[in-house]
Amino acid sequence: MVPAAIQLLTGATLFAKNLCRPILAPGMTDRQVRQLAKVMVLVLTIGALFLATHSSATLVSLLLLGYAGVAQLFPGVVLGLFSKRVTTSGVLAGLATGITIVTFLMLTGRDPYRGLNEGFIALCFNFAVTGVVSLLTPGRVAGSDETLTALAPSPPENGVRLA
Numbered sequence: 001m002v003p004a005a006i007q008l009l010t011g012a013t014l015f016a017k018n019l020c021r022p023i024l025a026p027g028m029t030d031r032q033v034r035q036l037a038k039v040m041v042l043v044l045t046i047g048a049l050f051l052a053t054h055s056s057a058t059l060v061s062l063l064l065l066g067y068a069g070v071a072q073l074f075p076g077v078v079l080g081l082f083s084k085r086v087t088t089s090g091v092l093a094g095l096a097t098g099i100t101i102v103t104f105l106m107l108t109g110r111d112p113y114r115g116l117n118e119g120f121i122a123l124c125f126n127f128a129v130t131g132v133v134s135l136l137t138p139g140r141v142a143g144s145d146e147t148l149t150a151l152a153p154s155p156p157e158n159g160v161r162l163a
Helices: 002-024 030-054 056-071 074-082 088-107 118-136 141-151
Strands: none
Touching (some): 002 030, 056 088, 056 118, 088 118
């Protein structure tokens, strides 16, 4: 029960702080955010209880969808670590493609598609889109070099350094 409680508290707090406050009600005080989070814990608990009693297969499907969605972060992380050419646009396009494919295949009941898990199929598309879009967009290295050059101290005049 502890993991479920943590998920409920986290979900409610994220909704109140990161969705409701900045988008729906920017003038909310911390006290109002705290009260909304408490109400959302109750709403999420009732929703989870309803889903658990009416369709346990739905919970398993949501869990699998969540894992397949989180797996879509893998190409961006791996390519970002091992390639200087990967761009933010490429990673975002790949992520959007992967999550869209996972969701489409799962919601249309085409999992597994020709014997392959929808998460794996989406991961392959994600890698491909990330690579292609990164090759077609300007690299991020040039922009960061200009920023670093602008922040670097200017060289001393006549080779004399004042300390």
